[in-house]
Amino acid sequence: SLLYYFGMLTISGMHEGKTKLTIPNIVVQEQLYTYLLSTYNDADLSFSSYEKSELSSQLAYRGDWKAYFGYIADCLKRYASQRDKQKGEFFVHGFTLAMTAQNRFYRPISEQDTQAGYVDIFLCPLLDIYPDMKHSYIVELKYAKYKDPETCVEELRQEAIVQVNRYADTDAGGIVYHGRYIEIAERARMNWLRGHFAAPGDVGFVVRALAVRYLVPLRLGDDFIVESEIVKRGAASLDIEQKFVKDGSVCAIINLTAAYIGGDMRPKRIPEELLAAVE
Numbered sequence: 001s002l003l004y005y006f007g008m009l010t011i012s013g014m015h016e017g018k019t020k021l022t023i024p025n026i027v028v029q030e031q032l033y034t035y036l037l038s039t040y041n042d043a044d045l046s047f048s049s050y051e052k053s054e055l056s057s058q059l060a061y062r063g064d065w066k067a068y069f070g071y072i073a074d075c076l077k078r079y080a081s082q083r084d085k086q087k088g089e090f091f092v093h094g095f096t097l098a099m100t101a102q103n104r105f106y107r108p109i110s111e112q113d114t115q116a117g118y119v120d121i122f123l124c125p126l127l128d129i130y131p132d133m134k135h136s137y138i139v140e141l142k143y144a145k146y147k148d149p150e151t152c153v154e155e156l157r158q159e160a161i162v163q164v165n166r167y168a169d170t171d172a173g174g175i176v177y178h179g180r181y182i183e184i185a186e187r188a189r190m191n192w193l194r195g196h197f198a199a200p201g202d203v204g205f206v207v208r209a210l211a212v213r214y215l216v217p218l219r220l221g222d223d224f225i226v227e228s229e230i231v232k233r234g235a236a237s238l239d240i241e242q243k244f245v246k247d248g249s250v251c252a253i254i255n256l257t258a259a260y261i262g263g264d265m266r267p268k269r270i271p272e273e274l275l276a277a278v279e
Helices: 026-042 049-061 065-079 082-086 089-100 150-168 178-192 272-278
Strands: 010-015 018-022 106-110 121-125 137-139 204-214 225-233 237-246 249-261
Touching: 049 065, 065 089, 089 106, 089 121, 137 150, 178 204, 178 225, 178 237, 178 249
Parallel strands: none
Antiparallel strands: 010 018, 106 121, 121 137, 204 249, 225 237, 237 249
């Protein structure tokens, strides 16, 4: 209404049931164009579409995420106003979502599109168009104020890493994938056997047989422990039972046989010093 009052716009009819406003003449058009261009240049709002396209391609095919998200961070710092910064995490989320929406290789899905509490942004690869893509991404955003110390930023970064690792272990409903139990049990077993896995020159313990019983599903954010116990000892093998325990309840049980392999890739009697260390 102010532009109309000053004669910068005029009513020229109707368009789809709405009043149509147009620039009345060439002089006003040049004035508006000069003003917009000057404001655009003063704010340094320009960007290289070629650079952005190359970063998008490297993100999809080479897994170079640091350069791509570094570019988004630089744009955020350059374009954000003081009022934008006051909106905090909501502005960061919206800005990142808008920038990734311009990436031709992905369809960004916000947490509102999946379910509350899930990953902030999932970059869903458009494999029907680019079937040879090699990478997809989940993005967990953390907001720190400009005055926050580096220790605070590092704490937020570590918190995000833990959350992302948990997302990788669960489906969209927050249920831990059945196959992840085996991987988690393997990590627990390696920590248990750390430093006592093999004698010099031997291959060490390898899994010969494994069975899993799923009792109660684990969910995203659950705290649990893995209890590992030798239930049977053989000359060249161990029968191990691992229990996933949450709040005193057993959620899953893994029973496996680990054979001890020597340097010639054949079964070998387990050295007594290793048995003494793990029992």
